[in-house]
Amino acid sequence: MEFVTKLILKEVYKPRPEWSHKGMFGRLACVVGSERLTGSPIFVGMAAYRAGCDLVFLIGPRRAMDVAANYSPVLITQPLEGKRLERRHVKNVISFIKEVSATAMVIGPSLWRAPPTRRAIIEIIKKVDLPMVIDADAIRAISAAKKILTKKKAIVTPHSDEFYALTGIKPSLHPEKRIKIVEEQAKLLKTVILLKGRVDVISDGSRTALNKTGVPALTVGGVGDTLAGVCGALLAKNIDVFTAACAAAYINGLAGEFAAKEFGVGLLPTDLIEKIPEVIKPGF
Numbered sequence: 001m002e003f004v005t006k007l008i009l010k011e012v013y014k015p016r017p018e019w020s021h022k023g024m025f026g027r028l029a030c031v032v033g034s035e036r037l038t039g040s041p042i043f044v045g046m047a048a049y050r051a052g053c054d055l056v057f058l059i060g061p062r063r064a065m066d067v068a069a070n071y072s073p074v075l076i077t078q079p080l081e082g083k084r085l086e087r088r089h090v091k092n093v094i095s096f097i098k099e100v101s102a103t104a105m106v107i108g109p110s111l112w113r114a115p116p117t118r119r120a121i122i123e124i125i126k127k128v129d130l131p132m133v134i135d136a137d138a139i140r141a142i143s144a145a146k147k148i149l150t151k152k153k154a155i156v157t158p159h160s161d162e163f164y165a166l167t168g169i170k171p172s173l174h175p176e177k178r179i180k181i182v183e184e185q186a187k188l189l190k191t192v193i194l195l196k197g198r199v200d201v202i203s204d205g206s207r208t209a210l211n212k213t214g215v216p217a218l219t220v221g222g223v224g225d226t227l228a229g230v231c232g233a234l235l236a237k238n239i240d241v242f243t244a245a246c247a248a249a250y251i252n253g254l255a256g257e258f259a260a261k262e263f264g265v266g267l268l269p270t271d272l273i274e275k276i277p278e279v280i281k282p283g284f
Contacts, residue, residue, distance in 0.1 A: 001179070004202075004211040004250045012239050012247045013052065013280055026053040026236030029102035030109075030229075031093060031124060033064030035083035037110030040136075041068045043222045043269045044109055045075045047229030050276035051251065053236050056229075057100050059093055060085065064110070076100075084112040087120045094127050104131045104236035108138030109225045117141070122148065131235040131244075133157060135228040140165045150190040155231050155245045157194045159224065171195060183208055192241045194231075196224065200249040204242045211246065213253025217260040222269030227252040230276070254279045 028048050033041040041064050045056045062079035069077045078096050080089045118141040131153040139162045164170050167185050172178050186193045187205025195201045200211040230251050234244035255275040259267040
């Protein structure tokens with residue numbers, strides 16, 4: 001077991017060649033959002049950009065995509081008709097991910113928990129052969145199809161309730177018990193689990209790391225979305241899944257600390273996002 005430190009920034013942020021070009025440092029596709037929950041696509045996408053991703057593509061229901069497109073011109077959106085993701089959209093989602101030559105995917109934030117959406121999520125995960133972040137509603141969806149994780153390069157990013165939904169086990173607040181159960185489930189599911197908490201526990205079943213960055217003010221909605229975006233940005237530029245999960249937890253937590261110094265318990269996910277460049281500067 002190890003602790004994540006600022007040294008991990010040097011692992012994931014190498015000097016860029018002078019002849020760099022657009023796309024070399026990630027093309028991230030994000031399947032996110034619903035008619036009611038329109039903030040998540042923005043938080044995921046902007047966090048990914050601030051973490052150094054070259055191109056971020058958002059795919060989701062039209063209202064969520066329209067809100068995101070109006071928020072920032074850097075967010076590239078692909079609207080889907082209807083209030084939420086459904087199986088009728090799967091073909092279009094897969095086609096778009098291929099069209100934009102995505103190098104990683106984030107799926108789950110604010111997609112909704114209705115049965116048709118869950119079935120669509122499972123089908124998309126099955127058919128996409130890219131490193132991926134499985135978050136939020138996608139975690140609950142794959143609880144009915146956990147075997148699909150064994151053939152994926154994935155980071156699963158649950159909080160305690162989502163971990164329970166996925167595994168049927170309530171994670172203990174006792175550190176040693178919490179670590180043990182994450183290790184056991186990561187090994188069983190053959191995936192990387194990043195269990196969010198005051199101390200994040202990250203494990204692939206053989207390696208385990210603890211991340212202590214973060215503050216209690218990060219209970220505000222959207223901070224999990226920013227973490228998913230940072231994870232996705234690192235996967236998109238070909239960082240291995242365990243290292244990406246460790247680095248993302250560190251970056252997201254420390255950006256939250258910086259934001260809390262300025263805004264206290266009134267911080268917003270957008271405040272955290274704007275602190276990400278300050279966190280990753282030592283990596284350059």
